[in-house]
Each structure stands twice: as structure tokens, then as C-alpha cells.
Amino acid sequence: MKSLKINNRFTAELPADPELTNEIRQVKNTLFSYVNPTKPSNPELIHASEEVAELVGISKEEIQSDEFLNVFSGKDILPETQPYAMCYAGHQFGNWAGQLGDGRAINLTEVENKNQFYTLQLKGAGKTPYSRTADGLAVLRSSIREYLCAEAMHYLGVPTTRSLSLILSGDQVLRDILYNGNPAYEKGAVVCRVAPSFIRFGSYEMLTARNELKNLKQFVEYTIKHYFPEITGEPKEQYIQFFQEVADTTRKMILHWQRVGFVHGVMNTDNMSIHGITIDYGPYGWLENYDPDWTPNTTDSQNRRYRFGNQPQVAQWNLFQLANALYPLVNEAAPLEKILDSFIIDFEEDYKIMFLSKLGIFTSSDTDNKIIKGLEEILQLSETDMTIFFRNLSQIKKEDSVEQAFEKIEYAFYLPQEIKDTILDAWQKWLSVYLKRLSSETLSDEERASKMNEINPKYVLRNYMAQLAIDTADKGDYSLVDELFQLLKNPYAEQPKSEKWFAKRPDWARTKVGCSMLSCSS
Incomplete structure (x- = not known):
């Protein structure tokens, strides 16, 4: 595609794996390995995003070309590019996992368009030195979920990777969907996802764990130079500012997750972006009924580490691991600890403002904490659909009676027959307090509803x-x-x-x- 402006900064400026064989191995003193995608037998374009294509510099006409199909299925390599897989480590479910790396993702190239840089990465394009015991491929079902979800998140206003294309490989892939000893062949597929970069917390963890401090310093400085150019000052101050920026963008990302009811499902440190964007859409899900203890991940069903209500705390824990990785460059714990300590405090302040906005409350009052806590508890008394409840809440008017207000939200109940006696009484009491609180808001019912409907989505990818x-x-x-x-x-x-x-x-x-x-x- 002649319209693409290739600019491979990552491979040009950082140490490469000198070994070119695509064999599973421990890869040391490097940040990436050159590797070509596995050629698909009969690729077929299922869907492509014209908006993302335009973002990276690809025209609508090019999307329908054989070149687009062949490049983004992994069949052909773009001229002047050399695909690569990144080497990183990470903590998985709270435990150190050592080297992980791009086991089923291959970065095609970096491109520049309108003074912005993007990395184009194929997910499911075949084996790499980091594939461990796997084949590096992906199946159609998970590829559809990734492709749709990344774009859905973007339009919800949640920081995320983007999806360029979804392509059927033409090959069969063997998978055990429930890990219960019943593998079956499924259709293979490849997604091209797009981000400023795919650098993760685990990228730095790996270097520190191996005591590759020269590479750590070079990599952090590379990251700051290209992705955080506003950071200036002495090196040590830059490293601290960098950590602060990552903490801030991560906090804002998690706040958006909680706002729309998204549960990532596998918040390992190798799945955390230094850009504060959502990456690696695996066993994710949206809350149906409001349940802070819900996790969509079967692997997490016992301990529920990555449950909806624990996502802010996990983000802080992951940032603690990143702080440990950066510590050899800072050689002082206090500034990093200060940032970590303020993470949950800042999050809770932001969460309160966000939650009140979902309720259509845009001024502050002494009763606000009680309203929030009361609702969080009452939503769990009987299964209540989070998306429908908050969306329909905007229909309530200041002059409504408690009974009228209740009628406007009762569609959200999964088991309406349960809403009686003590549960009904609890809802009526909360709605009474809520209506009184709305009466003190200066916005008209129409203005308030409009603002609420910009915050509470009507449609999510259930x-x-x-x-x-x-x-x-x-x-x-x-x-x-x-x-x-x-x-x-x-x-x-x-x-x-x-x-x-x-x-x-x-x-x-x-x-x-x-x-x-x-x-x-x-």
C-alpha cells in the first residue's frame, strides 16, 4: 500500500534478537525478535474499519484490494518492513510468570500519518519464539470478539486499541474452549489491531528481573522520547514523571471501565499498556445484572481477582509492579510510593464525580455518598441490569412521584416478581431520597437527561x-x-x-x- 508512510522506530532504535530462527526459547538482552507471520491458506476479508484505515493512512479503495487482504492476513510482507514479536514478562493472576512475549501477535510495522504514529499488529498470525506450547494462531470466535469490542470501546469513549481488519485464514485451528479435555477444530482468523505502541508494564518488568539495566534505561528513555515528549528535566525526574503519567492514564481508563460496566477479565501486568489504553480483549464481559463480584473469566472463577469491583485495586497492584521495575533507575522509593498511595484516593474522588454524573447529579451535597452507597447496595438485592437501569434513569423527572419514578426503571429487573416487600421498600426509600436530591439540581429535566444520555450508553457489546x-x-x-x-x-x-x-x-x-x-x- 503506497499510501502507508513506514517509520520503524522501535526496531531501528532498540536491541534486536540476533537469533533469527523461529524456535520457542528464552530470549535475553533484547526487546524483540524478527519473525514472519504464518502464511494463511485461503484468506477472506470478513470486515474492515474504514475509520481506522483512514487513521493510519489507508484509503477506502485500498481496503478492497488483494494487497490489503494479503498484508493483513499475514500472507505478504509490506516492502521496507520486517515484522517482529516483542519480548516481555509479567505477573499473571498475581504470580510472577517470567518471560511471556508476543506469543500470538506479530507487529507488522509502525506507520506515521498526520504527525501521529501507529503500530499495526496481527493477532493470531502464527508462532513466535514466545509462543511457549501454543501455535500462535487464533480462532474466529475470539477474533470477532476482539475486533468488535475494541471499536465498541472507542465509540463508548474508553481508551483502547483499535481494530483495522478481521480476516478468515482459511485454516482450521484446534482449541479446547473450556479446557476440559474436549478439543475441537475451529475456523482460524486474524485481526489487525492498531495502537500508538503495544508496550506493556511487563516490558520493563522483564528487563529489571533479568538485571538488564542498560536496556531498561535505554527503553524507558526511548518511551519518553517518542510517547511522552512533554516530559523534560533531569533523567531521574523524567522517570518519575513517566510513572506519574502512566498512573494517571491508567486511573482514567479504569474509571471508564467502571462507568460502562466493562470487566477486562485478565488484568495481568503483561496486559497493561503504558498508554493507559485497553489491550488484549480475551475473556472480557459487560455487567448484565449489577454485581461487583462478577468476573467473566473461568480461570478466575475461584478467587475472582479480576472481578468488576476489584479492577481499581488490581490496577494499583499492577502499577506497584511497574514501580518496582523502574526503581533501579530512580533509586528512591518515596516518589514512586507517593504516586501509588494517591492512586486509589484520586480514583475514589473521580469515581464519586463519575457516579453522580450517571445519576444526573452535577452539584455536590452532603448526602451524595449516602446516595451512591445506597444505590450500589440496592442494585444487588435482585438482579438489575446495569446498562438499562442507568439509561432509563434519565427518564425520571423532578416532579415525579416515587411510584412514577419506579415505573420508569422497573424494566431493568430480571426477576420483577422479586421486587416486593423489603426489596420494594428499599427501592421506594432510595427513590424518595433521589427525587429530593434532583429537586436541588439547577438543570431542567431535559438538560439533565441529555447529559445523562451522553454518559450512560444505551448499547454495549453484551x-x-x-x-x-x-x-x-x-x-x-x-x-x-x-x-x-x-x-x-x-x-x-x-x-x-x-x-x-x-x-x-x-x-x-x-x-x-x-x-x-x-x-x-x-
């Missing part, structure tokens, strides 16, 4: 929706993939023709594989 798209795509019908793609580009709009997607999780999806909980199998 797991059952993604599974329906997967089921139809598995039969060769990709229309639902496109329907959801278009729907989720305007998640805050009413979209009357798509009202069927503004619905609670159907009963059949409560326990169905891919709809309730998911494994990391992809």
Missing part, C-alpha cells in the same frame, strides 16, 4: 450479542458482525430501529458457553 454474531459467522454469514459494528458506533444514540438490542440478557444466555463466562482459549 456477551450474548457477540455470541450471536459468532454463531452466524461460523455459518458463513457476516451480516450480524456488521450490524453490531454499525450499532456500536453510536452507543449513546437512541437508534429506534435497533431497539431490540436494548434488552436484558435472554434466559438462554445465562449459562451458555461464551455468554456467561469465557476461558482464555482463543
Whole structure:
């Protein structure tokens, strides 16, 4: 694609693996290994994002070309590029895992467009030196989930990687979807995802763990130079500022997750971006009924480390690991500890403002904490759909009676027959306090509803929706993939023709594989 402006800063400026064989191994004193994608047998373009193509400098016409298909399926290599897999380590489920690396991701190249830099990465493009016991490939179901979710998150206003293309490889891939000894062949696919870079917390952890401090210093300075150019001063001060920036953007990202009810499912340090963007969409999910203890990841079902309500604390824990990795450059704990200590304090302040905004409360009052805590508790008394509840809350007017207000939110209840006696009494008491609080707001009902509907999405990528798209795509019908793609580009709009997607999780999806909980199998 002649329109792409290639600029491979990462490979030009950082140490490469001198070994060129694509064998599984420990790779030391380097940040990446050159490796070519596995050639697919019969690639077929399922979907591509014109917006992301334009972002990186690809025209609409080029999307339909054989060159686009061949490059972004891994069949052909772009001229003047040399694909590579990154070497990094990480903590997985709280335990040090040692070397991990891009086991099923291959970076094609970096491009420059309109003074912005982007890395183009194929996920599911084959084995790398970091694949461990796996084949480096990906299946259609996980690829559809990644492709749709990254774009859905972007339009929700959540910092994220982007999706350029979804391509069927034409090959069969063996996977054990539930890790229960029943492997089966599935259709293989490749997603091209786009980000400023795919540098992770674990990238620095690896260098410090191996005592490769010269490379650590070079890599941190490279990162600051290219991605945080506003940071200046003495080297030590730059390293501290860098950590502060990562902590701040991470906090804001998690705040958005909590705002829309997103649960990442596998917040290992190798899945945390230094850009504060959401990466690695695996066993993620959206809260259906509001449950802070819910995790979508079957691997996490016992300890629930990555449950919805624990995401801020896990983010802080992961930042602590990053601080440990940067410590050899700073040689002083106090400034790093100060940033870590303030993380949850700052998050809780931001969370309060965010939560009140979801409620349509834009001024402060002494009763606000009580309103928030009361609602968080009452939402769990009976299964209550988070997305529907907050969206319909905007319909309540200041002059409504408690009974009128209740009618406007009762569609959110999964088991309406349970809303009686003490549960009904609790809702009526909360709504009474809420209505009184609304009466002190200066915005009109219409103005408040408008602002609330910019914060509370009407449509999110519920797991059952993604599974329906997967089921139809598995039969060769990709229309639902496109329907959801278009729907989720305007998640805050009413979209009357798509009202069927503004619905609670159907009963059949409560326990169905891919709809309730998911494994990391992809």
C-alpha cells in the first residue's frame, strides 16, 4: 500500500534478537525478535474499519484490494518492513510468570500519518519464539470478539486499541474452549489491531528481573522520547514523571471501565499498556445484572481477582509492579510510593464525580455518598441490569412521584416478581431520597437527561450479542458482525430501529458457553 508512510522506530532504535530462527526459547538482552507471520491458506476479508484505515493512512479503495487482504492476513510482507514479536514478562493472576512475549501477535510495522504514529499488529498470525506450547494462531470466535469490542470501546469513549481488519485464514485451528479435555477444530482468523505502541508494564518488568539495566534505561528513555515528549528535566525526574503519567492514564481508563460496566477479565501486568489504553480483549464481559463480584473469566472463577469491583485495586497492584521495575533507575522509593498511595484516593474522588454524573447529579451535597452507597447496595438485592437501569434513569423527572419514578426503571429487573416487600421498600426509600436530591439540581429535566444520555450508553457489546454474531459467522454469514459494528458506533444514540438490542440478557444466555463466562482459549 503506497499510501502507508513506514517509520520503524522501535526496531531501528532498540536491541534486536540476533537469533533469527523461529524456535520457542528464552530470549535475553533484547526487546524483540524478527519473525514472519504464518502464511494463511485461503484468506477472506470478513470486515474492515474504514475509520481506522483512514487513521493510519489507508484509503477506502485500498481496503478492497488483494494487497490489503494479503498484508493483513499475514500472507505478504509490506516492502521496507520486517515484522517482529516483542519480548516481555509479567505477573499473571498475581504470580510472577517470567518471560511471556508476543506469543500470538506479530507487529507488522509502525506507520506515521498526520504527525501521529501507529503500530499495526496481527493477532493470531502464527508462532513466535514466545509462543511457549501454543501455535500462535487464533480462532474466529475470539477474533470477532476482539475486533468488535475494541471499536465498541472507542465509540463508548474508553481508551483502547483499535481494530483495522478481521480476516478468515482459511485454516482450521484446534482449541479446547473450556479446557476440559474436549478439543475441537475451529475456523482460524486474524485481526489487525492498531495502537500508538503495544508496550506493556511487563516490558520493563522483564528487563529489571533479568538485571538488564542498560536496556531498561535505554527503553524507558526511548518511551519518553517518542510517547511522552512533554516530559523534560533531569533523567531521574523524567522517570518519575513517566510513572506519574502512566498512573494517571491508567486511573482514567479504569474509571471508564467502571462507568460502562466493562470487566477486562485478565488484568495481568503483561496486559497493561503504558498508554493507559485497553489491550488484549480475551475473556472480557459487560455487567448484565449489577454485581461487583462478577468476573467473566473461568480461570478466575475461584478467587475472582479480576472481578468488576476489584479492577481499581488490581490496577494499583499492577502499577506497584511497574514501580518496582523502574526503581533501579530512580533509586528512591518515596516518589514512586507517593504516586501509588494517591492512586486509589484520586480514583475514589473521580469515581464519586463519575457516579453522580450517571445519576444526573452535577452539584455536590452532603448526602451524595449516602446516595451512591445506597444505590450500589440496592442494585444487588435482585438482579438489575446495569446498562438499562442507568439509561432509563434519565427518564425520571423532578416532579415525579416515587411510584412514577419506579415505573420508569422497573424494566431493568430480571426477576420483577422479586421486587416486593423489603426489596420494594428499599427501592421506594432510595427513590424518595433521589427525587429530593434532583429537586436541588439547577438543570431542567431535559438538560439533565441529555447529559445523562451522553454518559450512560444505551448499547454495549453484551456477551450474548457477540455470541450471536459468532454463531452466524461460523455459518458463513457476516451480516450480524456488521450490524453490531454499525450499532456500536453510536452507543449513546437512541437508534429506534435497533431497539431490540436494548434488552436484558435472554434466559438462554445465562449459562451458555461464551455468554456467561469465557476461558482464555482463543
